[in-house]
Amino acid sequence: MSDEEPLTDHEERLWRALLRVTVALPRSLDDDLLRSTGLTLTEYVVLMNLSEAENRELRMTDLASATALSASRITRVVDALQNRGQVVKRRYEGDARGNVATLTPEGLRRVQDAYPVHLASARKRVVDLLDGRSVAAMARQFEAVADKLD
Structure with a gap:
């Protein structure tokens, strides 16, 4: 038996909703982008x-960290983007063991074109469903959680 205090009813509802969101939201955002822009x-x-x-x-190590992707996953994604002319990968001059990913003009155009789609998806699927008065407090709270996970 656990020594942890059981969750209250409100905590349990929050926790279960958060688990559902962490699974369903990325899939929905991905579908919206892929369908409209061809980008995952x-x-x-x-x-x-x-x-x-x-x-x-x-x-590449900083990009992996910023995107919460593993080293092998970021390599595969950057390689795919490089094959489409959106990113260039080269050796890092300060450390022969590392690589740097650089956005190309084509990559910049792609992300700029995709931004309105992503913004509309974020609004439709999350932001517009929240109480606007609580957004700043929720942002602080989720940033604190994210900081602990990093």
Whole structure:
């Protein structure tokens, strides 16, 4: 038997809803993007992070961390994006063991074109369903949870 205190009814409802959201939301966002833009959610997040980075480039280890992907998964995604001319991967000059991913003009165009679709999906599937007065507090709380998971 666990020494942990059982969840209250409200905590249990929150926990179960959160589990449902963590499974269903990425799938729905991915479907919306893929259907409208041809990009997967993972590809969009990689391109978005590169578009926001200094010089539109990141070391692969930093990109993996920013996207919460494993080293092998980020390599596969970046290789696929490179094959489509959206990213260039090269050796990192400061460390011969590492690589850097750089967003190409084509990749920037793709992420800019996909942004309105992703924004509409985020609004429709989450933001517009929330009480606007609680969004700032929820953001702080989920950031605290995310920080502990990182």
